[in-house]
Amino acid sequence: MPSYTAPIDDMQFVLHDLLRISEGAVPGYADLDRDFTGAILEEAGKVARDLLAPLNATGDAEGCRLENGVVRTPEGFKAAFDTVREGGWTAIDAGEEFGGQGLPYVIHTAVNEPFVSANMAFNMYQGLTHGAYTAILAHGSEAQKALYLPKLASCEWTGTMNLTEPHCGTDLGLMRTKAEPQDDGSYLITGQKIFISAGDHDMADNIVHLVLAKIPGGPEGTKGISLFIVPKVLHDEDGALGQRNGVSVGKIEEKMGIHGNATCVMNYDGAKGWLLGEAHKGMRxxxxxxxxxxxxxxxxxxxxxxxxxxxxxxxxxxxxxxxxxxxxxxxxxxxxxxxxxxxxxxxxxxxxxxxxxxxxxxxxxxxxxxxxxxxxxxxxxxxxxxxxxxxxxxxxxxxxxxxxxxxxxxxxxxxxxxxxxxxxxxxxxxxxxxxxxxxxxxxxxVGRKLASNGGKTVMAFFEMIKSFCSENKGMEGLDEPFLVPLKAASKDLQAAAMYFMQSGMKEPNNALAGSYDFMHMMGHVCLGFMWAKMAKASLEALEAGAENAGFYETKIATGRYYMARHLPATKMHLARIESGAESVMALAEEAF
The missing domain is CATH 1.20.140.10 (Butyryl-CoA Dehydrogenase, subunit A, domain 3)
Incomplete structure (x- = not known):
C-alpha cells in the first residue's frame, strides 16, 4: 500500500518564501516564524504518516456500518480520533476563550493538508465539525457559543451540515423539511436529509446537526429557509447529556469512495432544535x-x-x-x-x-x-x-x-x-x-462573482497581475519564461470576461455555456500567477546564496513546466467561450 510523507519543505516554502506570513500585518502573523510553523508541521506530518495513513486502506476496505441505530466506524478510527483530539489538532484556530489555540486560519489550512493526504475520509469528521464551529461563532447567541463552541473545538462533540433532500440539492427553495415553533422557544424539526457526511458515528459523545428547514408561514423559496441547531442527544444548559433526540439514521450510503466516512440519510421526526441566527436568514x-x-x-x-x-x-x-x-x-x-x-x-x-x-x-x-x-x-x-x-x-x-x-x-x-x-x-x-x-x-x-462589487474585485485581480508583471519586468530568469506567458493568459481571461459583458446580457446562454471554461481559464491564470511569484521568490533565494540551492532550482524548473505546458490552455478555453451557446443548445430535447 502507498506510504505518505508530508512535503514540509514545500509547505514551508509557500508560507515563508512566497507568502512571508511572519512579516504580514494580520494579527497573530508576527508569531508565525519559520521555526514555529516548522515545529507544528513536523508534528502534523508525523501524525499523518504514522497514525492516519495506515488507516486509509482500512477505512476504504471496511467502510462504516449501521448497527442498532448507531454507526460504527472502521477499526482503529476511534482510537485515532481520540489521539487527534487529545493532541489539540482539532482546535488549532479555535478561539482561546473556547479552549482553542487561537492560531490563524492559514495554520489550520496547512495542518489540514497532510491529514487530508493521509486519510481524507477520516479528516472529514473533524472538518465538518470545524465548519459547524465557524457557523455558530458567526451567527450564534452568546449562550449558544458558550455551550457548543468548546465542545466542537475539542471534538468532544462533532458537527454536520444538513442541506440536501431527496428531491432537492442545489435548488434549496424546494425544501420540505419544516420547523414548528414551540412555546419554550425551541422548534420541532421534521423531514429527511440525504448525503450527510459524518452524519453519525461512534467517536464522539454527541453530534450537533445544523439543519436547514422552513418555518410555516415564512416566505416562499430560499428566502423562507432558516438554520437550526439539532443535537443528536438532548442536553441541559450546561451540556449534560439526556435522552436521544428525534433524529435517526435511515441508512448509510454505499459510495464510490470515502468509505471511511459515514454518509447518512438522516430522518428528523419532531426532533427538538434551536434557531441559529435570524428566522428566514438560514442561507446566509x-x-x-x-x-x-x-x-x-x-x-x-x-x-x-x-x-x-x-x-x-x-x-x-x-x-x-x-x-x-x-x-x-x-x-x-x-x-x-x-x-x-x-x-x-x-x-x-x-x-x-x-x-x-x-x-x-x-x-x-x-x-x-x-x-x-x-x-x-x-x-x-x-x-x-x-x-x-x-x-x-x-x-x-x-x-x-x-x-x-x-x-x-x-x-x-x-x-x-x-x-x-x-x-x-x-x-x-x-x-x-x-x-x-x-x-x-x-x-x-460567472453569474455572481464577476459582477459583484460592480466588477471592481475582478478588475483589482487583473490589476494585481499587471502590476506584478510591470514591477518585475526584465528580471533575469523571470521575464521570458514566467511573465510573458502570464500576461498573455491574463489577457485571454480579460477577453473572456469582456465577451460575457458584451454578449451575456443579450443572450444569457452565451455566458452560461462558457462558464465552466472560464472557471478553468481563471484557475490556470491563478496558478500561473502563483508560479510566477514562486519563481521570483526562488530566484531571490538563489541570489542570496541559499544553502539548499537544488530545492529552489527544482522549484523554478517545475514552474517553467507549468507555464509552458499548461498555461497555454487559456487560449483553448477562450476559443470555446467565444463560440457562444449555439452549438451547445443546438439539439432539440428529443434529439438527445
Missing amino acids: AMFTMMNEARLGVGLQGFAQSEAAYQAALSYARERLQGRAVTGPAQPESPADPLIVHPDIRRNLMDMKSFTEGARALTYWGATLIDAAHRAGDAEAEALISLLTPVIKGFQTDKGFEMATAAQQVWGGHGYIEESGMSQFARDARITMIYEGANGIQALDL
Whole structure:
C-alpha cells in the first residue's frame, strides 16, 4: 500500500518564501516564524504518516456500518480520533476563550493538508465539525457559543451540515423539511436529509446537526429557509447529556469512495432544535459554513493529488520497464526504471506542477480569510469570495485528473485494488460534486462573482497581475519564461470576461455555456500567477546564496513546466467561450 510523507519543505516554502506570513500585518502573523510553523508541521506530518495513513486502506476496505441505530466506524478510527483530539489538532484556530489555540486560519489550512493526504475520509469528521464551529461563532447567541463552541473545538462533540433532500440539492427553495415553533422557544424539526457526511458515528459523545428547514408561514423559496441547531442527544444548559433526540439514521450510503466516512440519510421526526441566527436568514448562516468548506474541498483536490503523486513517483523510480530512448540509463540492470521515459515524466510533471501551484493558491486564500476575519479587510473578503469557486472547482477537477494520472504511471497495477492507487481516484471524485457541484461553482463565478462589487474585485485581480508583471519586468530568469506567458493568459481571461459583458446580457446562454471554461481559464491564470511569484521568490533565494540551492532550482524548473505546458490552455478555453451557446443548445430535447 502507498506510504505518505508530508512535503514540509514545500509547505514551508509557500508560507515563508512566497507568502512571508511572519512579516504580514494580520494579527497573530508576527508569531508565525519559520521555526514555529516548522515545529507544528513536523508534528502534523508525523501524525499523518504514522497514525492516519495506515488507516486509509482500512477505512476504504471496511467502510462504516449501521448497527442498532448507531454507526460504527472502521477499526482503529476511534482510537485515532481520540489521539487527534487529545493532541489539540482539532482546535488549532479555535478561539482561546473556547479552549482553542487561537492560531490563524492559514495554520489550520496547512495542518489540514497532510491529514487530508493521509486519510481524507477520516479528516472529514473533524472538518465538518470545524465548519459547524465557524457557523455558530458567526451567527450564534452568546449562550449558544458558550455551550457548543468548546465542545466542537475539542471534538468532544462533532458537527454536520444538513442541506440536501431527496428531491432537492442545489435548488434549496424546494425544501420540505419544516420547523414548528414551540412555546419554550425551541422548534420541532421534521423531514429527511440525504448525503450527510459524518452524519453519525461512534467517536464522539454527541453530534450537533445544523439543519436547514422552513418555518410555516415564512416566505416562499430560499428566502423562507432558516438554520437550526439539532443535537443528536438532548442536553441541559450546561451540556449534560439526556435522552436521544428525534433524529435517526435511515441508512448509510454505499459510495464510490470515502468509505471511511459515514454518509447518512438522516430522518428528523419532531426532533427538538434551536434557531441559529435570524428566522428566514438560514442561507446566509449556512454559507458561512459552506464558503469555508469549499476552500477545504479545494485543498482536498490537491492533497489527494500529492498523495497519489508520491506513490506514482516511488513506483516510477522502482519499476523497471524498457530502455531510455537515448540509451540505457542503468546498463547493469535488465531494464531502466519508468522514470526515464518522457511520457512518464509528463505525468509526473503534470502532478507536481499542479499540486505545488494549487498549494500556493489555497494557502494564499487562507491568508485572505485571515485578513478579512482578523483585520477586517473588506478587499481581502471580496477577493477570496471571487477566488473560492475557482479554488473549489478548478482544483478538484484537476485533483481527480492527477489521481488518475498517478494510476496511469502504475499501468495495470494501478487498476488493481491491492496497489491502493484506485482509492485516490475514488476518494478524489466526490470533491467535484459535494459542497456545490463544479458546474454550480462555474455558474456562481460567472453569474455572481464577476459582477459583484460592480466588477471592481475582478478588475483589482487583473490589476494585481499587471502590476506584478510591470514591477518585475526584465528580471533575469523571470521575464521570458514566467511573465510573458502570464500576461498573455491574463489577457485571454480579460477577453473572456469582456465577451460575457458584451454578449451575456443579450443572450444569457452565451455566458452560461462558457462558464465552466472560464472557471478553468481563471484557475490556470491563478496558478500561473502563483508560479510566477514562486519563481521570483526562488530566484531571490538563489541570489542570496541559499544553502539548499537544488530545492529552489527544482522549484523554478517545475514552474517553467507549468507555464509552458499548461498555461497555454487559456487560449483553448477562450476559443470555446467565444463560440457562444449555439452549438451547445443546438439539439432539440428529443434529439438527445
